[in-house]
Amino acid sequence: xxxxxxxxxxxxxxxxxxxxxxxxxxxxxNMEAEYRYDKDETFLDYARIVQDIETLLQRxxxxxxxxxxxxxxxxxxxxxxxxxxxxxxxAKPDILPRCRVALSKEWIFEKK
Numbered sequence: 001x002x003x004x005x006x007x008x009x010x011x012x013x014x015x016x017x018x019x020x021x022x023x024x025x026x027x028x029x030n031m032e033a034e035y036r037y038d039k040d041e042t043f044l045d046y047a048r049i050v051q052d053i054e055t056l057l058q059r060x061x062x063x064x065x066x067x068x069x070x071x072x073x074x075x076x077x078x079x080x081x082x083x084x085x086x087x088x089x090x091a092k093p094d095i096l097p098r099c100r101v102a103l104s105k106e107w108i109f110e111k112k
Contacts, residue, residue, distance in 0.1 A: 001037035003044050006030050010054060013061040014068060014092070021061075026094055028102075029053055033076070034085040036111075042082050052079060065090050065103040073107055084109055 008031075011024040031053070035044055056075055062068040069088050077083060086109070091102035 002032060002034050003046060003049075004030075004032050005046060005050060005053075008050060008053065010057060012057055014057070014063075014065070015095070016063050020095075025092060027057070028091040028093055028100075029057070029072075030087075030089040030091075030104075031076075032087040033080070033083045035080070035082045036084065044080060044082070049076070049080070052076070065092070069103055069105050073105070077107070077109060084111060 008029040010027055010029065012027050013021060013024055014027060015021065015025070031049070033044065036042060052075065053072060056072055057068060060068070060071065062071070068090055072090075073086055073088055076086060085107065087104065087106045089102055089104035091100050093100040095101050
């Protein structure tokens with residue numbers, strides 16, 4: 001089974017520049033995760049996943065997108081060990097005037 005969380009939009013303190021440390025900016029998170037679905041035991045609660053992502057990103061005030069992506073993946077892998085493959089993308093759509101800047105990574109986890 002594959003779960004998609006698309007265009008989760010948050011206002012965060014994220015970045016290295018002085019103005020980024022003082023004022024929240026819009027970020028957009030996209031996530032895709034594959035997991036083994038068993039109707040009697042295993043499902044992913046997408047509302048809880050969204051809340052977990054929001055809480056981490058809002059509390060940590062990351063300096064780098066790289067740190068935000070890596071720590072979000074680590075948190076999701078810890079809380080949801082049934083995830084076998086994870087793709088995360090975090091975009092800063094307003095940082096440059098003519099483009100959307102984003103960073104993404106994919107992980108494949110050992111089956112437990």
